[in-house]
Amino acid sequence: MLHHVNIGIHVVSGTIAMIIGLFAIIYNRKVAIHKKLGRLFTYFLTVVVTTSSVGFFFFRQDPFLLMLTLIAFYVGYAGFRNIKLRENRSTVWDAAIALGALIIASIYIWKLAKQTHWNVSVVSSTFAALGMVATYDLLKFLFLHCYIKNWWPYEHIYKMTSAFNALVSAFSGTVLNEFQPYSQLVPSGLCSLMAVFFFYIKYRERQKNNSIGNTIIFTKP
Numbered sequence: 001m002l003h004h005v006n007i008g009i010h011v012v013s014g015t016i017a018m019i020i021g022l023f024a025i026i027y028n029r030k031v032a033i034h035k036k037l038g039r040l041f042t043y044f045l046t047v048v049v050t051t052s053s054v055g056f057f058f059f060r061q062d063p064f065l066l067m068l069t070l071i072a073f074y075v076g077y078a079g080f081r082n083i084k085l086r087e088n089r090s091t092v093w094d095a096a097i098a099l100g101a102l103i104i105a106s107i108y109i110w111k112l113a114k115q116t117h118w119n120v121s122v123v124s125s126t127f128a129a130l131g132m133v134a135t136y137d138l139l140k141f142l143f144l145h146c147y148i149k150n151w152w153p154y155e156h157i158y159k160m161t162s163a164f165n166a167l168v169s170a171f172s173g174t175v176l177n178e179f180q181p182y183s184q185l186v187p188s189g190l191c192s193l194m195a196v197f198f199f200y201i202k203y204r205e206r207q208k209n210n211s212i213g214n215t216i217i218f219t220k221p
Helices: 002-026 031-058 063-085 092-112 120-175 182-219
Strands: none
Touching (some): 002 031, 002 120, 031 120, 092 120, 120 182
């Protein structure tokens, strides 16, 4: 009974989060609307991660479920922190969360390597994505902050797109289970392309703003 209630909350919250996330992407140029949708997306993502954690620890220990839960939690949290911190240095707490997510995922992958029944391509690619983001954030905290602190908009784009991707991959992997691993790898590829597209848009926007700023400086009487 409790398992079915948890699944129901998880599915409803995940569906709502995907819809809100899609509209947040569509309205990315409308700052006020995007912020409200982003905040709602984070709330529902938190419910999804919580119910997924309950499902993993108490009902069904699925390797892919754990990897998606970890990456959805971490990139959602880190993407939210990018907006809060902007060019400010992340805290020791932020670094501890990144290190914790990396350690938990590494230990679980090490344990899985001894087993034979798990989807290597999907779980490994999800672990690689989590490892890349968490390692980047740790290196930035320790050594690189002063050099790349103005990259925060790109970090926010990638991390929140990754959180959206985790939801879509979980949905497609469950609904289209017979097409695994492609039902999870294809959405990941499409979301990666979407992130690259928004990187380009943001880069052009910042270049344009810099050009306007330089023009104002040089034409000032």
